[in-house]
Amino acid sequence: MGKKGKKEMETSKETFDPLPVETKAPATVVLLLNSQEEDVLVKACEAIYTFAEKGNENKVSLFEVGALEPLCKIISHSNNLVRRNAIMALGSMSTNGEVKNALKKLDVIPSLIEKLSNEEDVVVHEFSTLCLASLSVDYVSMAQIFESNGLPPVIQLLSSSDPDVQKNSLEIIFNLVQDYKSRQAVHEFGGMVPLLELLKSDFPVIQQLVLKVLQNLTMDLETRNTFRQEQGFEKLLEILSNQDFSDLHSDVLLIVANCLCNSETIHSLAEDGGLAKVMDFILLPSVPEIHSNAIKCISRSAQSCELLHEHGVEKVLVELLSVENVDVNISTCHAVAAMSLHQASKDTFRDLGGVAKLVESMSSESLHLKEAASAALSNLTHDKNNSMTVFEVGGHTLLIKQLSCSCPKTVANSASTLCNMAEQVKIRRGIWSHGVMEALVEPLKSTDSQILLNSLQCLALLACDSEARVEFQSAGGLPPLVDLLRSHHKDVLARACLAVVGIAIDEFPAVEMYKLGALELLEEINLSVNRRNKFSKLATTALLKSNLSVKYSLTGHLASTDIITHGFYDAGKETWPS
Structure with missing residues (x-):
């Protein structure tokens, strides 16, 4: 019997028939993202997108089973359909906060920016911009988009025919232009023209986003000039003239306000009827x-x-100051403060009863309104007639109360206004009689430089009255005043020295300041090249004039104007601090 020969195995060259895979488990679908087969990837990405679109819980579930990393890789796949479905899935998931935080760590932004090219279809553009819009709310991602040259392609997509792409692109730009460099870049890359074109959009959300972007862009001078050159004002006036766009009027007016920062623009707006249109909205x-x-x-x-x-x-x-709306009142006070730099307006506000109405506003429960009203009064009272009007309606009592306000700007403005008013003798006496010296003590302990500057100026002016000086000392004002001689703020230090000059006219407060170390502090100031000022020598002289024994001990002589009354003694020779 012969040997049985081995039968050669035939190798089949056929493949499996298509194998349908049905699963309801997200984890299983995510595993399919690792497949090498394009058909499988297309269907897996499509399933993930459909699942993610059903709600946030699904997006979190997909994230927890590891969908993000493979999707971030597949969005750069060579197959167009795979790429499109993958970016749809990723874009949908990116709108969830937890997913968005995880995406920031995967360095996906450069890949997303690549998908904004003209070669990609509109669906890829839509979901790539959606993903970038979600990420761009974060400052780090915002910076990465800018540094990866993301702005030029995003600006280009403003001209897309798809409104979703336009909307997403506007959101990205709005987030980025919070930063000055991005505002400049939008201007340099020609973003103004497509932005203005989108004001004609049929979609209110797009119009509103354009206006919000323009509000940021028009903060810069160069951009404002381009805005004017591209007939931006004319387009805004068209919107203001159309009641169908009343929902846009508020944002339009904010852009107009930004642009009214130079006289050329203002006169141009007046000539074009724009100023009259703004007045209509006020009236x-x-x-x-x-x-x-x-x-x-x-x-x-x-x-x-x-x-x-x-x-x-x-x-x-003046009429708007009586409107029963705090926000309108606040805006009106700011406008009054701004216009009060003009003398004719100062007079007109007084003649129309505006000064008295501002004083009434100081009684408001709104801290913001008090702040705005005090700023307007501060500007108006540079005029002596307005100061007298404030005094006659009892404004000084309200202002004195505001020196203990929790709002730093209100305190600073109130001290400034009182200072303006105190330049008139009649008013000064009235202010002093309502306890202003005691009220000034607390502001002198502030760390706010403007509060200190205004309070010290007010103190120096009110210290002309001997009774006021006594009251200031009794209220415990000398320690914080002397402590301000340690300040390294040049102007605060100078005004503190000036206040010391006024207070040291009387012997008792002068002696008290000496005991608190004022003389030593003043000598340190006078020896310092950087800290000495035109009042520090005067303050030293004023202190010594009321302390003749100390002056004689330190200098070895008295002047012919130094009159010894009582209590003089020779303590022996002392030396100045070195």
Whole structure:
């Protein structure tokens, strides 16, 4: 029997028939993302997208089973359909906060920016921009988009035919232009033209986003110039003239306010009828927010007060001070403060009863309104007639109370206003009689430089009265005043020295300040090249004039104007601190 030969095995060249895979488990679908087969990837990404679109819980589930990392790789796949479905899945998931935080760590931004090229279809653009819009709310991601040159392609997509792409691109730009460098880049890359074109969009959300972007862009001078050159004002006036766009009017007025920062723009707006249009919004009853923003336009254009004065703006503003809306009142006070830099407006506000109404506003429960009203009064009282009006309606008592306010700006403004008023003798006596010296003690302990500057100036002026000086000492004002001689703020130090000059007129406070170390501090100041000032020598002289025994001990002589009354003694020779 012969040997049985081995039968050769035949190798089949056929493949499996298509194997349908059905699963309801997200983890199983995520495993399919590692497949090498394009058909499998297409279906897996499509399933993930459909699942993610059903809600946030599904997006979190996909994240927890590891969908993010493979999706981030597949969005760069060579197959167009795989790439598109993958970016749809990733874009949908990115709208969830937890997923978005995880995406920031995967360095996916450069790949997303690549998907914004003209070669990609509109669906890829839509979901790539959606993903970038979600990420760009974070400062680190915002910086990475900018550094990866993401702005140029995003600006280009503003001209896309797809409204979703436009909306997502606008959101990215809005997030980025919070930063100055991005605002400059949008201008340099020609973003102004497509932005203005989108104001014609049929979608209100797109129009509103454009206006919000323009609010940020028009903060910069160069961008404002381009805005004017591209007929931006004309486009805004068209919106303001159309009641169908009333939901946009508030944001439009904020852009106008930004642009009214130079006289050329203001005069141009006046010639084009824009200023009259803004005045219409102030005059006619409207939504408080629109009212407030129209008034902000007046505040920004205050450098052309003469032009505003010619339009009778003061009368309108005085009327608005009586409107029962705090936000409108606050905006009005800011406008009054701005216009009060012009003498004709100062007089007009007084004649129309505006000064008295501002004093009334100081009684408001709103801290913001008190702050705004005190700023307006501070500017108005540089005029002596306005100071007298404030005094006659009892404004000084309210201002003195505000020296203990929790708002630093209100305290600073109140001290400034009292200082302006105290330049008149009649008013000064009235202010002093209502306890202002005691009220000034607490502001002198502040760390806010403007509060200190204004309070010290007010103190120096009120110290002209001997009774006021006594009251200041009795209220415990000398220790914080002497302590301010340690300040390294040049202007605060100078005004502290000036206040010491005024207080040291009387012997008792002068002796008390000496005991508190004022003389040693003043000598240190006088020996310092950086800290000495025109009042520090005067303060030293004033202290010594009221301490003749100390002066004789330190200098070895007295001047012919030094009159010894009582208590003089020779303590022996002392030396100045070195």
